[in-house]
Amino acid sequence: MASLWFGIVAAMITTYVVLDGFDLGAGAIYLIAARTNDERRRVLRAIGPVWDGNEVWLIAAGGTLYFAFPRLYASSFSGFYLPLTIVLWLLILRGIGIEFRAHIENRVWQDFFDVIFSISSILLTVFFGAALGNVVRGVPLDSTGYFFEPLWTNFKLGPQTGILDWYTVLTGVFALVTLTAHGSYYIALKTDEDLGRRARGFALLCWPAQFFLTFSTLVATYFIRPAIMANYGRHKIGILIPIAVVASLAVMLWANPKGKERLAFVASSLYITAMLVGAAFALYPVVLPARDHQYDLTIYNSAAGSHGLSVGLAWWTFAAVLVVAYFVFVYRMFRGKVQVGEGHY
């Protein structure tokens, strides 16, 4: 039962990154790719109807994590106190950046919220990447089951790690590049003319960096945590994950110049999914590794009681069906390229 909830939480986090990832990526290229007021409004119109619903996946994933693994929630949220609070501030700024900009037709007002929106989107991708890096690297949990990390210590991987060290900065940059590409594919899919062309150009620029970072991050991960490969040795099915990663990278490279925007975006989504599933697969059954492995948090020592988990499965399944229906409906309503003058923002 705990394994099932591990899968559900991992799937919800992955859904969040794939969906809100393109909003964040669109924010990252926003200031450079969208130059005129009209182009900026089109970017906002492309993500405007969906960003809030996408962000709900983060809240729902957080709530589900709380419900299924209360001990993990307590340890990780208090241990990552500083970066999580900064993420909250950035989410606030990103939200008002999107929503408040168009309230007043004034250049100064709009420029202000443009910069807020873009900078907060960029920093969010870096923080999310660094957070994943922290989880993979392991944190200084002790016998109480708690830890606290300052933002940085000496950027090395000693016993007293900070949120940022050379490895997590690497994963943060990796996330920035990956989500910038992801957002570029989305904007290319949703817009046309100069804006769509520039978004495609951005994706093209990101590709070599993404390719290089995929492998250097993998090598670095193996270097700091050789045990990460153990599950791949044990369960042969794991080989599908690197195959999906390589295949989706290849499809992105091929589809983008050909103007097959939908295929490129789907490949990017598959790539992100494969990378995150790969990380979850490697960690299982550990949910938060400790620097000292006897203090690892696993699905066994951090899950909620079994009655609660089985009751939860009933309502969660019911709710998940509804949620999928809403998303299909909303994305269908707003499908196609965004037009000038038709909408708002």
Next chain:
Amino acid sequence: MDSALLVHRLHFAFTATFHYLFPQLTMGLALLIVVLKTIGSRRNDPVYNEAARFWGRIFGINFVLGVVTGIPLEFQFGTNWSHFSRFAGGVIGQTLAMEGMFAFFLESAFLGLFLFGEKRLSPKAHWLSAVAVFVGSWLSGYFIIATDAFMQHPVGYFTASDGSLQLGSFWDFVLNPWAGWQYAHNMGGAAITGAFIMTSVGAFYLLSAKWIAHARIFVKAGVVAGCLFSVLQIFPTGDKQGKMVTDLQPVTLAAMEGLFHGQPGAPLVIVGQPNEQQGKIDNPIEVPNMLSMLTYRRWSAHVRGLDSFPKQDWPGNIPLLYYSYHIMVGLGTVFVVIMLVALFLLWRGRLYNARWMLWILMLSTPFPYIANTAGWMTAELGRQPWLVYGLMRTEDGYSKTVSAGNGMFTLLGFTGIYTVLGILFLFLIWREIEHGPLVGNESASKLHPVEAR
């Protein structure tokens, strides 16, 4: 008080109080917008639809603020209150996860359709999306109340071998008797805020002689709803809530009422300052025997005072609790009087020209916010010194690994950001009110971005 404990308590108190300024209006307005839209489509009256659209825009701005200030609350259970989360997460994780899965997805999906889909959807589908937003926001309210109710009156749980609480009975937990009346009382409070705000904007337009047709609808809908909910707020919901406190948290009742000494025929204090040093109320104005009547329905009933309980179980801040409670009840009573007079004038057909009453209605804007905040302070200060009543003390629940200095850093950060948000909010709301209800038709597409979703 341990300074880390103080910082973490202030952290939650500040962010939760600021957050709740927005959902109380969105929950109240969601109901009133459904009413306006229903009347609009029944009578085929465009003025009602324009009114609904205007309040939809106000709703949209409030909703954005509610969303961005709401996420920090869920995170804070883990960041600032991790020991509490580890202790009680096996139970209250249920309702918090359900809120995300059932309420937030519903709300976020249909709000976009309601605000921007009016041209694409049929009138019926558009009406349904307004209903969906209403249902989503009121469901969200229930899950939060059920969570709080567990902290006030834990039921449906068992204690596991590691000392943590785990779910014993889902239905006992979700249908906590405390949650039912607390929910009714809380949603009544939200409806009162919505009704007063709608009325006061209408009163402002009438006094300024602008948008008369819309203003009359605002005032009429606001006064009728405001009267209904103000009365219900006192009886039965407030009365029942008081009975539950009497039965289940008697020490809280004594502190709220400033009853230092238990006695038969206890008086109800209307005015007076609690003097903890001497164990009495200074310059009291009291109604004799009234407290006994309200709590036990007998004039001579014995009501236990603070002296009947060990001091370590007294709520930590008795004066603040006493004032919060008295401000809530006092304002609630004033609301009933204002709304009854307004309803009478409306019935006699004199309200729209009674400038003195319109002034009163316009200036009443801040008071529902104060009453709702004071009500929540009464509930949460009254729960002290417990975090989960009878099971975990507040001092045991905060994140022991997060130092006071780190807590202060983020508290100051939130204070700064929320100050800016508050100023932006007031500025944007004022612009909407100044532009009036008709701006929304064509040019509004550019002016009102929230509409685009």
